[in-house]
Amino acid sequence: MALRPVFQACKDVDDFERSKSLAKCFMSYLDSYLAFILKDPDSGFGNMSSLELLVDCINHGSIKIGEMTFDIWDNLAELLERIPQPEMLEPFRSIFRRLMLGMWKLCQYDKDTQLDVIVNEDHNNDFVRFRTVSVYELLHDVMWIYGELETFQEMFQILLRSDNTWTESESALYIMHIVADELRESQSELIGQLVRTLLSLQDNCHPLVKRSAIKVLHHLSDWINSHQETIDPVIRFMITSLRNDRIKSAAASGIQSICFSCQKKIHISHFEGLFQVLQSAEELGLSNESVIVILKALGCIISHQPADKYESLMSNVVALQVKPLHEILVTQNTVVAGTGSKTDPCIWLDRLSSIFRTSVATFPNIHPAASIVKELWPLFAQVLEKYQQESRITERACRALRFMLRCVQNSVPEVLPPLITIMLNLFTTNKHSCFLYLGSIIIDEYGGPVQYHQILTEMFTAFVHPCFERFSEERGIINYPDTVDDFFRLCGRFLQKCPSLFLNLPYLQNIFTLSSAASKIGHREACLSILKFYKDLVKASFPGAKMTDARTEALTALTANGQSIIDVMVFGLTGDIPSRLSTELADCLWSFIDSCRNETLQWIRSALERAPDVTPSGLAVRADAKQRFYTDMDKCEDVSHFSSICRSLSAKYNA
Numbered sequence: 001m002a003l004r005p006v007f008q009a010c011k012d013v014d015d016f017e018r019s020k021s022l023a024k025c026f027m028s029y030l031d032s033y034l035a036f037i038l039k040d041p042d043s044g045f046g047n048m049s050s051l052e053l054l055v056d057c058i059n060h061g062s063i064k065i066g067e068m069t070f071d072i073w074d075n076l077a078e079l080l081e082r083i084p085q086p087e088m089l090e091p092f093r094s095i096f097r098r099l100m101l102g103m104w105k106l107c108q109y110d111k112d113t114q115l116d117v118i119v120n121e122d123h124n125n126d127f128v129r130f131r132t133v134s135v136y137e138l139l140h141d142v143m144w145i146y147g148e149l150e151t152f153q154e155m156f157q158i159l160l161r162s163d164n165t166w167t168e169s170e171s172a173l174y175i176m177h178i179v180a181d182e183l184r185e186s187q188s189e190l191i192g193q194l195v196r197t198l199l200s201l202q203d204n205c206h207p208l209v210k211r212s213a214i215k216v217l218h219h220l221s222d223w224i225n226s227h228q229e230t231i232d233p234v235i236r237f238m239i240t241s242l243r244n245d246r247i248k249s250a251a252a253s254g255i256q257s258i259c260f261s262c263q264k265k266i267h268i269s270h271f272e273g274l275f276q277v278l279q280s281a282e283e284l285g286l287s288n289e290s291v292i293v294i295l296k297a298l299g300c301i302i303s304h305q306p307a308d309k310y311e312s313l314m315s316n317v318v319a320l321q322v323k324p325l326h327e328i329l330v331t332q333n334t335v336v337a338g339t340g341s342k343t344d345p346c347i348w349l350d351r352l353s354s355i356f357r358t359s360v361a362t363f364p365n366i367h368p369a370a371s372i373v374k375e376l377w378p379l380f381a382q383v384l385e386k387y388q389q390e391s392r393i394t395e396r397a398c399r400a401l402r403f404m405l406r407c408v409q410n411s412v413p414e415v416l417p418p419l420i421t422i423m424l425n426l427f428t429t430n431k432h433s434c435f436l437y438l439g440s441i442i443i444d445e446y447g448g449p450v451q452y453h454q455i456l457t458e459m460f461t462a463f464v465h466p467c468f469e470r471f472s473e474e475r476g477i478i479n480y481p482d483t484v485d486d487f488f489r490l491c492g493r494f495l496q497k498c499p500s501l502f503l504n505l506p507y508l509q510n511i512f513t514l515s516s517a518a519s520k521i522g523h524r525e526a527c528l529s530i531l532k533f534y535k536d537l538v539k540a541s542f543p544g545a546k547m548t549d550a551r552t553e554a555l556t557a558l559t560a561n562g563q564s565i566i567d568v569m570v571f572g573l574t575g576d577i578p579s580r581l582s583t584e585l586a587d588c589l590w591s592f593i594d595s596c597r598n599e600t601l602q603w604i605r606s607a608l609e610r611a612p613d614v615t616p617s618g619l620a621v622r623a624d625a626k627q628r629f630y631t632d633m634d635k636c637e638d639v640s641h642f643s644s645i646c647r648s649l650s651a652k653y654n655a
Contacts, residue, residue, distance in 0.1 A: 003022055003025065003026075004052070004053065004056060006022065007019060007022045007023070007026075007056055007060075008056070010022065011060055011061070016062065016065075019060060019062070019065060020064070020065060020068075023057045023060070023065045023068050023069075024068065026053040026054075026056075026057060027057075027068055027069065027071075027072055029050070029053070030050060030051070030053060030054065030072050031071075031072060031075070033050065034072070034075055034076055034079060035079065037050060037051065038079050038080070038083070048091060051076075051092075051095050054069050054072060054073065054095070054099070055095065055098050055099070055102065057069045058098070058099060058102035058103070058106070059102055059105075061105075061106075063106055063126065063127060063130045064126075066102070066106050067130060067134055070134060070138050073099060073138060073142055074138065074141060074142065076092075076142075077141060077142040077144075077145060080092060080145055089145060092145060093145060093146050093147070096142060096143065096145045096146035097146045097150070097154075099142070099146075100139070100143060100146060100151050100154070100175065101154075103135055103138075103139060103175060104155065104158070104171050104172060104175055105171075106130075106135070107131050107135055107171040107174055107175065108167040108168060108170070108171040109127075109167050109170065109171075109208065110127075110167075111165075111167060131174065135178075136178055139151075139175065139178045139179065140178055140179075143178075143179055144182075148179040148182035148183060149183065149187055149190075151175065151176075151179050152176055152179055152180070152183060152187075152190070153190065155172040155173075155175045155176045156172075156176065156190070156193075156194055158172040159172045159173065159176075159194075159197070160197070166205075166206035166208070166209050169206075169209050170206065170208050170209045170212050173209065173212035173213055173215070173216055174212050174215075176194075176216050177212060177215040177216045177218070177219050180216055180219035180220050181219050183220075183223070185223070185226065188223070188226075188227070191220060191223050192227070192230075194216070194220075195217070195220065195223075195224070195230055195234070198213040198216065198217060198237075199233050199234065199237050201213055203240075207244055207246040207247050208246070208247075210241060210244070210247050211246070211247040211250045214237075214238060214241060214247065214250045214251055214254045215250060215254070217234055217237075217238070217254055217258070218250075218253060218254040218257045218258075221257045221258050221260075221261035221262070222261055224258060224261065224262060225261045225262040225265065228262075228265050231258065231262050231265060231266065231267075231270075232267070232269075232270070234258055235255065235258055235259075235266075235270050235273070236273070238251045238254045238255045238258070239251075239255070239273050239274070239277060241254075242255075242277055242284060242286070242290075243284060245285060248284065248285075248286060248287075248290055249287065249289070249290050252286070252289075252290035252291075252293040252294055253293055255274065255293065255294065255297050256293045256294075256296050256297045256300075258297075259296075259297035259300045259301060260296075260297075260300055263300045263301070263303070263304055264304060266300070266301050266304070268301070268305070268309070270301060271298060271301045271302070271313060274294055274297055274298050274301070275298065275316065275317070277294055278291070278294055278295070278298065278317070278320060279320065281294070288347055288350070288351075291351065292350060292351060292354045295317070295351055295354040295355045295358075296354050296355075296357075296358045298313075298317055298355065298358075299317075299354065299355045299356070299357065299358030299359040300358050300359075301313075302314055302317070302355075302359045302361075303358065303359050303360055303361040304361070305361075307363055307368040308368070310359075310361065310363075310368045310369070311368035311369065311371070311372070314355070314359060314368070314369050314372055315372055317355055318352065318355060318372055318376070321348050321351045321352050321355070322348075322352075322376065322379065324342065324348055325345060325348040325349070325352075325379065325383075326379060328343060328345055328348070329345075329379070329382050329383065329386060345383060345387065345393050345396070345397075346392060346393055346396045349383070349393070349396040349397055349399070349400045350396060350399075350400075352376075352400045352403075352404075353396070353399050353400040353403050356369075356400070356403040356404045356406070356407040357403040357406075357407075359407055360406065360407055362409075366411050367407070367408040367409055367411040369404075369407055369408050369411075370408045370411035370412050373404050373405075373407075373408050373411075373412050373415065374412055374414065374415060376404065377412075377415050377418070377419070380397055380400070380401060381418065381419075381422055383397045384397055384422055384426060385422070385426075388426050388429065388430055389430065391430075391432055394426070394430075394432045394434060395432065395434045398432075398434040398435060398437065398438045399434070401419070401438055402437070402438055402441045405441055405442065405445055406441065406445070409445055410445050410446050410448075410449070413446070413452070416442065416446065416452070416455060417455065419442075420439075420442070420455065420458075420459045423435045423438060423439065423459075424459065424462045424463070427463065427466060428462075428466050431466060431470055431483065433480070433482045433483040433485070433486040433487075434486070435463075436463060436467070436483065436486035436487055436489070436490045437486045437489060437490075439459060439460070439463060439490050440486070440489050440490045440492075440493040440494075441493075442456070442459070443456055443459075443460070443490070443493045443494050443497050443498070444493050444496075444497060447493070447494070447496075447497025447498050448497060453498055453501060456494070456498065456501075457498070457501050460490065460494055460502075460505075461505075463487075463490065464507060467483065467487050468510065468514070470483060471483075471484075471514060471518075477514075477517060477518050477521055478521050481521055481523035481525070481526045482525075482526075484518045484521065484523065484526040484529070484530075485523065485525045485526040485528075485529045486529075487529075488515065488518070488526070488529035488530050488532075488533045489529045489532075491511060491533050492529065492532050492533040492536045495533065495536045495537065495540065496536055499540045499550035499553070499554065500550040500553060503540075503550055503553035503554055503556075503557050504553060508557065509560070509561075512557075512560075512561045512564065512565070513564075515530050515533065515534075515565075515568070516564050516565075516567070516568050518530060519568045519572065519576070519577060520576045520577065522577065522578050524578075524580070524581065527572075527577060527581055527584070528581075528584060530568075531569075531584055531585065531587075531588040532588075534565050534568075534569075534588055534591075534592075535588055535591045537554060537557060537558060537565075538558065538591050538592050538595050538596070539591075539595075540554035541554040541555050541557075541558045541595065541596070542595045542596060558596075562592075562596075562599060562600075562603050563603045563606060563607070565592075565603075566589070566592065566600065566603035566604055566606075566607050567603075567607045567610075569585050569588060569589045569607075570589075570604060570607035570608060570611055571607065571611060572585050573585055573586075573646055573649050573650045573653070574611040574612060574626075574649070574650075574653045575612065575615060575616040575653045575654065578654075579647075579650045579651065579653075579654040582643075582646055582647045582650035582651075583643055583646075583647065585646060585650075586639070586642055586643040586645075586646035586647070587639065587643065589604075589642075589646065590636075590639045590642050590643070593633075593636075593642070594639075601634065604630065604633070605630060608626045608627075608629070608630055611626060612653075615652075615653050615654065616653070616654075621652050621653060622652070625649065625652050626649075629645060629646075629648075629649045632645045633645055
């Protein structure tokens with residue numbers, strides 16, 4: 001504590017290096033004695049006044065010195081969280097209040113900072129990163145000690161002061177947006193006052209004040225949903241803000257948040273306002289990201305309309321994206337110039353994905369968007385054919401088709417034959433794995449009705465040969481993990497929707513053999529798809545699952561392949577699969593134990609007998625490690641305990 005005056009003197013003469021060195025000493029001291037401070041805050045090493053060192057560093061004025069204290073604040077909050085008596089927190093509340101006020105000062109922009117850096121929130125800028133990452137995470141984690149409501153109230157009082165500079169008002173709003181999510185309905189009067197204050201901001205107020213105001217409203221979207229009278233003025237406020245270049249991105253995100261939170265209460269008039277914005281997107285200079293956000297908001301509104309209104313609104317929105325895509329197809333050669341520009345087909349494909357993804361709604365008969373999808377299909381066929389060598393465009397087109405099919409469910413069977421034909425032709429030639437993913441969506445949507453089983457089986461069979469051809473290449477499985485991932489996603493979907501068809505395939509055994517080999521490549525998504533495929537098999541094998549119609553075939557497949565499947569998981573825990581997947585391995589293994597305990601225990605015992613006694617790096621593992629795992633596992637009654645045992649075994653082999 002004797003060094004506090006020295007620290008203050010260094011601050012007064014702008015001696016940053018000495019201030020920094022002293023701050024390091026303070027933090028080392030506090031890190032060592034935090035436990036004493038909590039245990040006995042009034043005397044000795046635990047003297048509460050030691051925490052003044054934290055406040056001194058926060059009030060120094062340098063974000064670098066302030067940030068040095070953040071780990072200590074976090075550690076202190078963690079220790080306080082363990083205190084059983086809430087009243088023991090009281091002495092610490094004032095210290096965290098001073099932290100909050102210190103952060104309000106440190107978060108104030110320098111008036112001379114280049115506005116473009118601030119507006120774009122460039123995380124390469126130290127101050128922007130400090131605010132948007134470090135301060136946000138710290139206050140979000142620790143302000144419960146002083147109180148989110150108290151923080152909100154105090155910042156609101158600062159905001160209402162008549163002598164504020166714009167930097168002071170903006171910083172208060174920034175702090176408020178961090179804690180806004182934690183406010184409750186009981187604080188409705190306070191929130192209502194704030195919302196009215198923000199909506200009354202003048203057009204000529206500083207753009208960054210308005211941007212932070214929008215962020216606060218964004219985080220109050222649940223409250224706005226509960227107070228319907230505020231929805232219209234809030235949306236109009238944000239639509240108006242779209243015309244300001246410096247805040248239009250924040251305004252677009254705010255509109256999306258409000259539309260999603262208030263989707264059942266949004267009026268059709270709001271659609272008209274947003275649609276006008278969409279029509280004027282180029283004139284307003286909206287970025288593609290902002291346009292996609294607006295499209296998502298429009299899709300949310302469309303999804304709650306009756307069938308006749310749904311179709312007309314959807315058609316209008318889609319038409320705006322289709323026209324430029326059609327022009328590109330007519331005028332552009334197959335080489336795409338200007339990736340990310342308006343002549344890039346991906347721009348318009350991504351926008352179509354956004355609108356179909358968020359317009360999902362269930363209707364009793366034919367989906368009202370079915371006619372739109374049928375009209376779009378020839379355009380997509382042209383895109384796939386013309387850009388078949390461009391994997392980026394092919395992937396985006398398949399993604400858009402996925403969302404279109406999901407949106408209309410099984411209402412466009414007429415599209416299936418030509419779509420599947422093009423998919424198979426192009427996959428045979430170029431082997432873009434996105435076609436496999438699209439195939440899994442087709443199976444999921446059309447696998448139920450029997451009349452589609454033949455075409456789906458033909459599609460699956462046609463995919464298998466080129467896949468196995470690729471996997472049989474030297475290092476084929478290792479070089480194409482995305483294809484492995486999408487192939488086993490396709491297998492899993494076919495097993496789920498058409499279990500009897502899948503389990504009677506003549507090449508079924510080859511698929512199981514491939515799964516054993518592919519599980520070792522260490523690719524997270526590929527491994528997860530294989531494990532999901534295994535879980536689907538065991539679900540089909542035993543009563544209580546949805547797929548009981550194919551139980552006999554599933555039991556036969558499980559009996560023939562159960563040992564090799566369990567080998568994959570046990571050997572995975574003993575080094576074949578990265579330890580970061582041990583939880584997923586445990587979950588899959590438990591599904592077998594839960595469904596067929598006796599058989600699985602036998603398979604596990606056999607696998608453990610053949611599992612290595614050394615780690616992949618050659619270190620010996622304790623002789624009793626495998627036996628202890630088996631003994632502990634046999635006593636398990638729930639998946640969380642079992643997962644812990646599996647992680648422990650995996651850790652021994654990955655030490």
